[in-house]
């Protein structure tokens with residue numbers, strides 16, 4: 001499946017006049033996962049916030065499913081078909097799984113469609129189906145992450161952005177999250193994935209883009225990047241610095 005997913009052209013954004021992300025251009029088709037890689041502080045989260053309409057003063061063009069998102073607030077962005085799972089936990093801990101899912105569909109008035117989407121989301125997440133009436137706050141971190149992803153599906157988004165969805169999860173739970181991410185794309189959505197682990201990211205993605213200091217420094221097919229010395233250099237060079245390697 002393919003088609004117009006998420007596109008950004010010349011995207012420039014930041015905070016209070018400080019430019020963080022500069023002139024970034026990319027597109028993710030439906031059916032595709034694009035990994036957004038880069039060191040801590042490279043501007044990955046800022047880029048997602050800018051796409052979602054959270055940063056005033058953004059420049060450039062963003063569109064989803066062929067519709068321009070320029071000037072839209074987050075509510076409008078969601079309604080246009082772009083979903084966002086931020087890095088911070090965002091489930092309502094005192095609501096049940098089913099209630100949390102319904103919160104994802106606040107703007108849906110058709111009960112039939114709501115029921116249908118709810119079932120479709122639960123089909124993708126059998127663990128959540130088993131816990132349908134459990135309070136979200138009593139579930140494991142991985143299960144809460146699943147719920148955050150499932151909740152985005154209630155509005156049937158054309159594109160989904162996830163900011164480090166596997167952070168803090170057990171390797172097994174992280175694997176389930178990546179399986180779901182792949183399934184989202186295979187089901188015809190465009191997926192933009194921010195991920196710290198380069199290996200895991202490349203394994204689940206079709207293409208990847210590397211940000212450094214808010215600019216794109218590499219972009220290629222995931223399989224090509226996995227073999228690309230430039231990627232290894234970017235990461236190994238910084239790892240040496242990060243750990244204060246004396247370079248002996």
Ligand SMILES: Nc1ncnc2c1ncn2[C@@H]1O[C@H](COP(=O)(O)OP(=O)(O)O)[C@@H](O)[C@H]1O
Pocket residue numbers: 015020038039040041042043044045046047
């Ligand atoms: N809310 C904020 N206000 C001001 N500066 C911020 C804010 N969030 C992040 N920054 C700055 O933006 C830069 C990029 O951060 P971020 O987008 O979080 O990077 P990444 O997600 O790649 O680790 C950093 O220099 C960070 O200090």
Ligand SMILES: [Mg+2]
Pocket residue numbers: 044045046087163
């Ligand atoms: Mg971040």
